[in-house]
Amino acid sequence: MADKRVIVVGGGLAGLAATIRIAEAGVPVDLFSMTPVKRSHSVCAQGGINACNEVARQQGYSEYQHFDETLYGGDFLADQNPVLEMANWAPRIIDLLDRMGVPFNRTNEGRRDLRLFGGSLFKRTHFAGATTGQQLLYALDEQTRRFETEGKVNKFEWWEFLWPVIEGEGSDKRCVGIVAQDMRTMQVRAFRADAVVMATGGVGIVFGQSTNSVICTGGAASRCMQAGAWYGNAEMIQVHPTAIPGADKCRLMSESARGEGGRVWVPRKPGDTRDPMTIPVEERWYFLEERYPKYGNLVPRDIATREIFDVCVNEHMGIGGGNMVYLDLTHMDPDYLTRKLGGILDIYEKFAGADPRFTPMKIFPAVHYSMGGMWTTYEAGDYMPDAPMPEHVPGTPPPVDAEVGRGMVRGAPNNMMTNIEGLYAFGEVNFAYHGATRLGANALLSCIFDGLFCGEGVVNFVNNTGRSAADVAPSVYEAVVKQEEAKAERLIASAGPGGGDDPAYNAYIIGKEMGEVMTATSTVVKTEAGLESCLNTLAALRERYGKVRLSDTATWTNQTLSYARAVGDMLILAEAIARAGLLRKESRGSHYRTDYKDRDDTNFWKTSISRFNPDTGSVDVSFEPVRAGLVAPRPRTYGKDTHKETEKKETVAAG
Amino acid sequence: MSAIATETTKAAESTRTVHFRIKRCDGPGKPSRWEVFDVPVPAHANVISCLQWIAANPTTADGKATTPVVWESSCLEEVCGACTMVINGKVRQSCSCLMDEYAPNDGDTITLEPMSKFPVIRDLWVDRSRMFDALKRVRAWVPIDGTYSLGPGPMEGPKESETRYKLSECMTCGCCLEACPQYHLETDEAAWATSFIGAAPISQARLFNEHETGAVLKADRLEALMGPGGINDCGNAQNCVQVCPKEIPLTESIATIGRAATFEAFRRFFQSR
Numbered sequence: 001m002a003d004k005r006v007i008v009v010g011g012g013l014a015g016l017a018a019t020i021r022i023a024e025a026g027v028p029v030d031l032f033s034m035t036p037v038k039r040s041h042s043v044c045a046q047g048g049i050n051a052c053n054e055v056a057r058q059q060g061y062s063e064y065q066h067f068d069e070t071l072y073g074g075d076f077l078a079d080q081n082p083v084l085e086m087a088n089w090a091p092r093i094i095d096l097l098d099r100m101g102v103p104f105n106r107t108n109e110g111r112r113d114l115r116l117f118g119g120s121l122f123k124r125t126h127f128a129g130a131t132t133g134q135q136l137l138y139a140l141d142e143q144t145r146r147f148e149t150e151g152k153v154n155k156f157e158w159w160e161f162l163w164p165v166i167e168g169e170g171s172d173k174r175c176v177g178i179v180a181q182d183m184r185t186m187q188v189r190a191f192r193a194d195a196v197v198m199a200t201g202g203v204g205i206v207f208g209q210s211t212n213s214v215i216c217t218g219g220a221a222s223r224c225m226q227a228g229a230w231y232g233n234a235e236m237i238q239v240h241p242t243a244i245p246g247a248d249k250c251r252l253m254s255e256s257a258r259g260e261g262g263r264v265w266v267p268r269k270p271g272d273t274r275d276p277m278t279i280p281v282e283e284r285w286y287f288l289e290e291r292y293p294k295y296g297n298l299v300p301r302d303i304a305t306r307e308i309f310d311v312c313v314n315e316h317m318g319i320g321g322g323n324m325v326y327l328d329l330t331h332m333d334p335d336y337l338t339r340k341l342g343g344i345l346d347i348y349e350k351f352a353g354a355d356p357r358f359t360p361m362k363i364f365p366a367v368h369y370s371m372g373g374m375w376t377t378y379e380a381g382d383y384m385p386d387a388p389m390p391e392h393v394p395g396t397p398p399p400v401d402a403e404v405g406r407g408m409v410r411g412a413p414n415n416m417m418t419n420i421e422g423l424y425a426f427g428e429v430n431f432a433y434h435g436a437t438r439l440g441a442n443a444l445l446s447c448i449f450d451g452l453f454c455g456e457g458v459v460n461f462v463n464n465t466g467r468s469a470a471d472v473a474p475s476v477y478e479a480v481v482k483q484e485e486a487k488a489e490r491l492i493a494s495a496g497p498g499g500g501d502d503p504a505y506n507a508y509i510i511g512k513e514m515g516e517v518m519t520a521t522s523t524v525v526k527t528e529a530g531l532e533s534c535l536n537t538l539a540a541l542r543e544r545y546g547k548v549r550l551s552d553t554a555t556w557t558n559q560t561l562s563y564a565r566a567v568g569d570m571l572i573l574a575e576a577i578a579r580a581g582l583l584r585k586e587s588r589g590s591h592y593r594t595d596y597k598d599r600d601d602t603n604f605w606k607t608s609i610s611r612f613n614p615d616t617g618s619v620d621v622s623f624e625p626v627r628a629g630l631v632a633p634r635p636r637t638y639g640k641d642t643h644k645e646t647e648k649k650e651t652v653a654a655g
Numbered sequence: 656m657s658a659i660a661t662e663t664t665k666a667a668e669s670t671r672t673v674h675f676r677i678k679r680c681d682g683p684g685k686p687s688r689w690e691v692f693d694v695p696v697p698a699h700a701n702v703i704s705c706l707q708w709i710a711a712n713p714t715t716a717d718g719k720a721t722t723p724v725v726w727e728s729s730c731l732e733e734v735c736g737a738c739t740m741v742i743n744g745k746v747r748q749s750c751s752c753l754m755d756e757y758a759p760n761d762g763d764t765i766t767l768e769p770m771s772k773f774p775v776i777r778d779l780w781v782d783r784s785r786m787f788d789a790l791k792r793v794r795a796w797v798p799i800d801g802t803y804s805l806g807p808g809p810m811e812g813p814k815e816s817e818t819r820y821k822l823s824e825c826m827t828c829g830c831c832l833e834a835c836p837q838y839h840l841e842t843d844e845a846a847w848a849t850s851f852i853g854a855a856p857i858s859q860a861r862l863f864n865e866h867e868t869g870a871v872l873k874a875d876r877l878e879a880l881m882g883p884g885g886i887n888d889c890g891n892a893q894n895c896v897q898v899c900p901k902e903i904p905l906t907e908s909i910a911t912i913g914r915a916a917t918f919e920a921f922r923r924f925f926q927s928r
């Protein structure tokens with residue numbers, strides 16, 4: 001077994017969890033990241049991480065209920081078996097993080113505290129202040145550093161993944177390494193590996209401004225897609241209901257603000273310009289609580305987003321007539337808020353200049369998460385009921401226990417492997433688990449679950465494959481290095497005196513225009529006409545991108561090159577997102593079409609699969625049935641009350 | 656329907672001009688130079704959005720074509736620590752540096768420089784590898800038995816957990832080191848072991864010493880901080896705690912580790928007899 005190695009690309013929660021698991025099993029890991037891994041985007045996650053716990057269990061909750069909620073939240077688009085395994089593992093993952101020293105909030109008795117989160121009526125979210133993602137990432141970063149000192153992990157930080165190295169043709173294709181570029185010296189180099197784990201996160205920058213970090217371009221996923229990997233449910237983009245719009249990005253205002261009691265409202269009088277604190281309660285419209293008496297402010301994100309959008313854009317009831325609503329915590333004890341939400345309240349205060357303990361926050365939806373991602377497979381576990389189960393009733397015995405292997409076979413080499421042998425996708429970059437909407441505090445879970453659970457499969461794969469990347473001909477690697485060097489040289493050569501002067505061929509301007517059209521047509525509300533015009537705009541942008549001119553010719557630390565290269569890849573990913581959205585003629589979860597308002601299980605209870613077509617240079621989309629059988633799909637209403645709605649309109653009319 | 660973007664589009668309608676004086680350097684060993692950019696600044700802008708504007712419009716105030724300014728950034732929410740730089744002489748994250756506060760008037764000037772205690776890679780981007788290396792030296796981790804399911808970690812009171820949470824918010828940004836008179840730029844890695852390690856890793860040593868399992872390595876951590884470049888090199892200037900963006904009680908951590916190191920020294924002295 002000498003010389004077997006694994007490459008992990010990306011050092012967020014999924015990448016680090018995979019690194020730790022694989023290195024622990026004795027297989028050396030080369031870890032690549034565009035940023036020192038401690039600065040990965042996972043730090044931005046705020047609210048918490050879901051898992052069944054003893055208190056919730058005694059109130060009637062179970063791992064199975066967590067599974068059922070996650071499927072319902074995702075509008076039944078996720079393959080079902082992997083979600084069951086993830087929910088079953090959640091309590092074990094919390095325990096492990098606890099052992100690693102994550103400073104979870106504690107009760108007086110010293111137990112882990114819990115909070116309420118969207119899409120559930122039970123407290124099952126564990127948290128560390130309001131910077132849970134940061135704290136979990138740091139714990140995994142520390143364990144990775146420990147393995148690094150023991151020589152089991154080799155970090156390549158400030159290295160950008162450029163392309164997977166793939167050997168063979170057709171079904172015999174396998175991934176044998178990567179080509180990457182040192183972002184400082186600009187050296188392009190090939191690295192051998194017996195398996196490659198992509199853990200490169202989301203695609204927010206495709207939409208220009210989002211809650212994502214600047215490195216979340218989706219460039220790495222797009223490169224894999226161009227090299228033959230499939231991309232699933234590209235159209236499923238989560239727009240988070242509560243963000244703080246900014247000039248450079250939209251900053252997230254965590255769902256935990258509502259989980260701890262935050263209320264969303266607008267003045268009942270359109271265009272009311274009074275100080276919100278002086279508006280009496282009866283003159284405030286708590287539209288989420290009114291429309292969804294059962295879940296109130298904690299309906300899933302796509303629903304809250306559409307309601308906010310509806311109130312502002314269709315009903316013109318936003319604050320001062322603009323596109324903003326209040327998220328109000330001022331009725332709560334400021335000390336309690338500091339203890340539970342300090343991190344995010346500081347962010348609001350720093351960036352919006354007002355203290356949310358004493359002033360209602362002004363928020364609006366922003367692109368947040370990609371449920372879609374690289375297509376992956378798995379080995380289904382041993383649970384399959386005779387007939388799909390109906391909605392689970394809390395407190396009744398679950399139809400299956402939470403033992404390992406019910407949902408996915410532990411250690412199976414194909415768990416979260418892409419359609420290319422040896423190429424895996426973990427975390428946000430894959431399409432598994434979240435279907436058409438992700439529930440809050442399930443992302444941290446899915447990332448760590450992938451790394452820990454599916455990391456074992458990677459180890460088994462490299463130990464049992466019978467082939468070794470060490471035997472692959474050097475020419476296979478050299479060819480990809482040449483391809484990437486040529487691409488970089490072509491971009492550098494485009495830069496002349498005054499390069500970048502013409503906005504038509506300026507990568508930053510092309511990127512900005514892509515973000516604008518994607519946000520306008522491919523987020524909260526989609527239509528056929530909008531998506532068709534989006535595809536036309538993207539085609540025009542690609543035409544312009546063909547003549548892109550850089551403004552920096554440096555052969556040292558050239559960030560303009562890196563960004564310009566990513567813009568080309570983002571344009572292809574954007575096409576997949578828009579085209580899959582155009583072809584999915586139904587509404588499901590985050591994907592809302594005004595021309596097809598209902599879910600259509602007959603025609604679209606299916607995964608969309610985007611494949612890059614090298615002959616046309618464009619993206620082909622097909623649909624495959626969802627792998628289900630565990631739970632029968634049911635209408636996703638979250639108990640919406642349409643009765644009160646009518647009453648409210650009458651009140652407004654009368655007032 | 657681009658309602659999501661409306662706010663920023665609206666903001667772009669009225670702008671003021673701010674002069675950005677930026678210290679630039681093409682790479683290690685290359686000379687530094689100043690360049691000035693006139694940036695149209697809308698309301699609610701920050702230093703990052705201005706640098707993004709310069710990247711798309713790389714022309715200096717006197718009309719000379721130049722290259723986009725290079726800087727490191729990631730989250731833009733002041734939780735990753737990447738975009739730290741020296742702004743108007745003070746070290747801080749550039750994402751949370753709001754233009755309405757720093758340059759409220761038309762014609763105001765803002766000066767951006769790279770941190771001076773770390774080697775410059777290019778322009779405002781510096782190499783803080785030494786900070787991550789220091790985390791290895793103080794064994795900043797909990798030595799768990801592995802990732803298999805072994806039940807929960809130790810119970811912990813809410814006060815203890817809150818103390819550790821505060822320390823654990825350190826994002827390795829380096830503000831405390833930039834401001835420290837005892838912490839020096841060391842381009843030669845060999846000097847890292849003996850030159851003052853600074854507040855951030857000392858505070859991290861405390862974080863793990865205060866965890867029940869983490870305390871197993873307490874003696875090793877103290878050992879690393881008792882030699883040259885360790886706790887005794889602190890000059891007690893207390894600049895660190897003033898510049899920490901997360902308000903981590905760094906001087907308290909230094910005092911705690913200092914006391915622990917003294918006890919450890921006594922313990923060793925009496926044990927060795």
